[in-house]
Amino acid sequence: MSTDAATAAETVDGVDRDRLARALTAANLPTLVAVLYQLTGDRTWLTDPYRPTRSRGMDNNDTGGFDDAVADRIRAAALDAICAFHEGTPMAVPSPDSEHLVEMISVAVGEQVPPEFGVMVAEDMGFTAPDTSVAAPNDLSVIVIGAGVSGMLAAIKLHEAGISHTVLEKNSDVGGGWFENTYPGAGVDTPSHLYSYSFAPRAWSTHFGKRDEVWQYLSDVASEHDLRQRIRFDTEVATAEYDAQRQGWTVTTVDGEMLTADVVITATGQLNRPKVPHIPGLESFDGPIFHTANWPADLDLTDKRVAIVGTGASAMQVLPAIASTVGHATVFQRSPQWVSSSDVYFTEMGDDANYLMDVVPLYRLWYRTRLAWNFNDRVHSSLQVDPEWEHPQRSINPMNDAHRRVFTRYIERELEGRPDLIEKSLPDYPPFGKRMLLDNGWYAALKRDNVTLIADAVSSITANSVVAQNGSETEVDVVILATGFETHKLLTPIEVRGRSGESIRDIWGPEDAHAYLGITVPDFPNFFITCGPGTVLGHGGSYITIAECQVRYIVDVLIDMVDKRIGAIECKADVEAEYVRKHDEAHAKMIWSHGGMDNWYRNDAGRVVSTLPWRIVDYWEMTRRADLDDFVMEPRRGEAR
Numbered sequence: 348m349s350t351d352a353a354t355a356a357e358t359v360d361g362v363d364r365d366r367l368a369r370a371l372t373a374a375n376l377p378t379l380v381a382v383l384y385q386l387t388g389d390r391t392w393l394t395d396p397y398r399p400t401r402s403r404g405m406d407n408n409d410t411g412g413f414d415d416a417v418a419d420r421i422r423a424a425a426l427d428a429i430c431a432f433h434e435g436t437p438m439a440v441p442s443p444d445s446e447h448l449v450e451m452i453s454v455a456v457g458e459q460v461p462p463e464f465g466v467m468v469a470e471d472m473g474f475t476a477p478d479t480s481v482a483a484p485n486d487l488s489v490i491v492i493g494a495g496v497s498g499m500l501a502a503i504k505l506h507e508a509g510i511s512h513t514v515l516e517k518n519s520d521v522g523g524g525w526f527e528n529t530y531p532g533a534g535v536d537t538p539s540h541l542y543s544y545s546f547a548p549r550a551w552s553t554h555f556g557k558r559d560e561v562w563q564y565l566s567d568v569a570s571e572h573d574l575r576q577r578i579r580f581d582t583e584v585a586t587a588e589y590d591a592q593r594q595g596w597t598v599t600t601v602d603g604e605m606l607t608a609d610v611v612i613t614a615t616g617q618l619n620r621p622k623v624p625h626i627p628g629l630e631s632f633d634g635p636i637f638h639t640a641n642w643p644a645d646l647d648l649t650d651k652r653v654a655i656v657g658t659g660a661s662a663m664q665v666l667p668a669i670a671s672t673v674g675h676a677t678v679f680q681r682s683p684q685w686v687s688s689s690d691v692y693f694t695e696m697g698d699d700a701n702y703l704m705d706v707v708p709l710y711r712l713w714y715r716t717r718l719a720w721n722f723n724d725r726v727h728s729s730l731q732v733d734p735e736w737e738h739p740q741r742s743i744n745p746m747n748d749a750h751r752r753v754f755t756r757y758i759e760r761e762l763e764g765r766p767d768l769i770e771k772s773l774p775d776y777p778p779f780g781k782r783m784l785l786d787n788g789w790y791a792a793l794k795r796d797n798v799t800l801i802a803d804a805v806s807s808i809t810a811n812s813v814v815a816q817n818g819s820e821t822e823v824d825v826v827i828l829a830t831g832f833e834t835h836k837l838l839t840p841i842e843v844r845g846r847s848g849e850s851i852r853d854i855w856g857p858e859d860a861h862a863y864l865g866i867t868v869p870d871f872p873n874f875f876i877t878c879g880p881g882t883v884l885g886h887g888g889s890y891i892t893i894a895e896c897q898v899r900y901i902v903d904v905l906i907d908m909v910d911k912r913i914g915a916i917e918c919k920a921d922v923e924a925e926y927v928r929k930h931d932e933a934h935a936k937m938i939w940s941h942g943g944m945d946n947w948y949r950n951d952a953g954r955v956v957s958t959l960p961w962r963i964v965d966y967w968e969m970t971r972r973a974d975l976d977d978f979v980m981e982p983r984r985g986e987a988r
């Protein structure tokens with residue numbers, strides 16, 4: 348039995364039947380069907396009328412499309428099965444194999460899931476034993492740069508593998524972007540049960556956690572794993588240089604302190620350095636003017652005239668959060684965005700759903716697995732450009748065109764009665780061409796009397812106004828720059844020099860990062876990148892899943908370094924070149940490279956630098972095991988080969 352399934356048996360002790368019955372009224376029924384089948388082994392639950400409908404878009408589909416009578420039968424049977432399990436009846440299908448699992452997932456999500464998902468899901472759900480390799484006793488030393496989502500994960504997994512490490516963090520606490528971004532409305536737009544480490548579930552208060560709760564989660568994980576004692580806070584790294592003689596790295600902080608380690612892992616993310624646009628007059632503004640990631644703690648926007656520059660994910664959250672406080676908000680929109688919705692976006696989880704997750708861990712696992720299909724790879728196939736498609740301006744294939752119709756209807760419905768806003772808000776590029784957003788009350792905010800949408804870029808800023816490219820001038824007291832991040836300048840501003848002494852930025856060029864698996868670069872031995880080039884998720888899903896793939900791969904390499912007495916390990920140039928070729932080839936057929944597309948995934952030369960061109964399941968497979976044939980290796984100095 349899996350570890351989590353086994354925990355289920357131990358932790359349901361004391362379950363109260365009436366309490367459970369009440370909790371089941373809040374259950375997501377498609378999830379419950381999968382639980383029911385696994386507990387009872389009765390195939391009836393995988394057949395009609397118990398097969399749920401497919402989720403529409405990002406909706407949770409809690410009712411599964413069942414009528415009341417069927418829903419009641421599912422809940423009643425689940426109550427009996429859970430109580431029986433609690434009383435000692437063994438789970439009928441404790442460790443489904445991958446084929447069986449795919450059948451169950453396909454029923455739970457209401458559509459056929461490709462067979463290759465089975466192995467990944469079996470591991471995520473704990474039905475196959477996780478790899479818990481531990482290095483032999485060793486003196487390998489690692490410096491991790493950054494204590495955000497990836498750096499914390501690296502520290503946890505290095506510790507589990509028995510590899511000593513120090514984390515250097517520029518901030519005064521953990522959390523990275525979640526520590527820094529405190530703007531009103533900040534939160535995830537990936538469901539929190541998916542945007543969690545696979546090994547650290549939480550009783551989330553809402554389906555989409557807001558910033559404080561996400562940060563608290565990360566802080567709690569840090570405490571549970573005693574991470575803070577291995578993190579040096581307020582320690583910003585300036586340079587990292589490889590010393591081939593020593594087979595290791597010298598890391599220098601901005602304060603001039605020098606530290607050495609055999610290995611460096613960067614965990615500095617891609618959304619780390621605010622991008623402040625070069626707008627003429629920006630410095631001359633008299634009032635507060637700041638980037639969303641640098642929100643002033645004591646800012647009072649009551650009755651203020653506020654400009655918001657930008658309409659990406661950050662603006663999407665800021666505007667609805669401040670609209671009722673400000674005197675007037677003017678949004679400067681260079682490009683409109685495609686926006687989706689979720690029926691549970693604003694919904695609290697509630698005590699019942701959390702009770703259910705708590706006493707039936709299997710329910711929690713299935714709940715996450717359904718989300719992982721609905722939010723991860725489901726849309727990937729619809730993002731491939733059909734060269735025969737006759738409407739390449741508006742969409743890239745028939746499915747993408749259907750998405751366009753759905754999202755268009757959504758915008759028209761949300762902005763009903765405001766043809767002026769509909770005209771300004773409908774994008775002229777294909778959906779998914781920029782990162783999709785989840786509606787945080789954006790359109791409702793736009794319709795307010797105290798909000799104005801200017802569908803134009805900003806051309807200049809004066810001491811007390813913002814001037815749009817159409818010449819209109821708006822007097823404001825505060826300017827909020829929701830203008831995104833320096834996503835292409837990976838590792839900036841750290842100066843990283845490899846074996847040849849050349850800087851990684853010179854090797855990459857100013858905005859053209861590339862790395863084998865997004866993780867490792869020739870000429871940079873014993874150096875690993877998390878959230879590296881080509882690994883951000885443009886098609887959806889949780890970045891934490893990708894971070895778990897990367898950290899697992901890196902730790903696998905490090906265990907090999909220890910076990911095989913490797914002193915220096917460096918990606919082969921031809922291996923990286925071939926990977927980059929395939930990466931670019933895959934992107935050339937995808938939406939983000941489509942003619943005229945402008946997004947933060949692509950650099951000025953048009954190459955997609957940021958996003959993963961493959962499905963998550965493909966990347967999971969690619970990073971599952973490190974293949975030492977991909978590397979050039981040297982034995983540890985002073986040790987015979």
Ligand code: NAP
Pocket residue numbers: 534535536537618624625626639656657658659660661662664679680681682781782804805829830831832945947
């Ligand atoms: P972004 O998506 O890069 O959006 C930046 C916005 O600023 C765009 O609308 C862009 O317009 C506009 N802009 C940039 N320079 C401009 C200029 N000179 N004049 C006028 N407009 C300008 O940045 P973001 O909203 O901070 O989001 C970045 C990423 O962070 C997201 O894609 C997401 O991955 C992550 N994020 C996630 C969440 C969440 O989970 N809910 C929240 C916030 C951020 P164009 O579109 O025309 O370039």
